[in-house]
Amino acid sequence: MELVSAARRCFLFPFSRPPKQSFLKAFLLDGDLQSWLGGEAREVPDTPTRPLQRSFGSGLRWGTQSKYSPALLALNLLLLDGMAKAQPKFQVERDFEREYGKLQQLEDQTKKLQKDMKKSTDADLAMSKSAVKISSDLLSNPLCEQEPGFLEMVTAFDTAMKRMDSFNQEKVNQIQKTVIEPLKKFSSVFPSLNMAVKRREQTLQDYKRLQSKVEKYEEKERTGPVLAKLHQAREELRPVKEDFEAKNKQLLEEMPKFYSSRIDYFKPSFESLVRAQVVYYTEMHKIFGDLTAQIDRPGLSDEQRERENDAKLSELRALSIVADD
Secondary structure (H helix, E strand, O other), X not given: OXXXXXXXXXXXXXXXXXXXXXXXXXXXXXXXXXXXXXXXXXXXXXXXXXXXXXXXXXXXXXXXXXXXXXXXXXXXXXXXXXXXXXXXXXXXHHHHHHHHHHHHHHHHHHHHHHHHHHHHHHHHHHHHHHHHHHHHHHHOOHHHHHOHHHHHHHHHHHHHHHHHHHHHHHHXXXXXXXXXXXXXXXXXXXXXXXXXXXXXXXXXXXXXXHHXXXXXXXXXXXXXXXXXXXXXXXXXXXXXXXXXXXXXXXXXXXXXXXXXXXXHHHHHHHHHHHHHHHHHHXXXXXXXXXXXXXXXXXXXXXXXXXXXXXXXXXXXXXXXXXXXX
């Protein structure tokens, strides 16, 4: 700070009065500075080197050897000082945003997965219920009363559809219990996490406001009243800073742990999902195997069945009541 203050005095000395604004605002707004910067440059090298691209030591040596160097030296020192202070803060914010961004993505994916699983189970139930409805409608068809052979086939089909619906209901109940409900419980954690992040953000805003207040008094002339206000501002800043750092540290430690725990949490659910599907389709293989044995005519290929259907359809079309006009 002493070096930076010396640089500020070195820069502002040729212009008789110190600016009331911050250094950068003064640099941009002060009319005298704009006039001076817009004036004719003296002793400018043929290939000038940008101050920020020089080493700190070489910048100091170069600054002592140039007639127009006080302003550039001060600017160099202030920017280096500001960059050095800001870099750790920027890194902390980048780390926080990276970890919180991963959790926000995880929250969205969890909600989407829960929604998709619910749609899948609803579709499964609708399918089996529709199959039962079809078999029931066939049983109530008057044709079954007249054709005992057809009645026997439809009865076997109806029994198979009801068995399918029963196993499907068991599968959906298992998925609801072991997959959808755990997803729902996992999603319920995120509101608490988001509230903790919101409290951190509120504390950060208070921290920035009080830090800006301290910096404002640090830039003023060190008179008695200013020093008193500076001391008071620092006292107000200290507990808020400690509170923010505690909240920030806790979140930075716990957010990666929460994110990495997702696999251990979800793995049993998806193992259960696979088992439920295996049990269901194993039973479906048995049910439809039994149904095929009851109603199928062995020895007929699919092509033969298709030709028989086409022949029956041709006979129907030959009837005068369905002939084209």
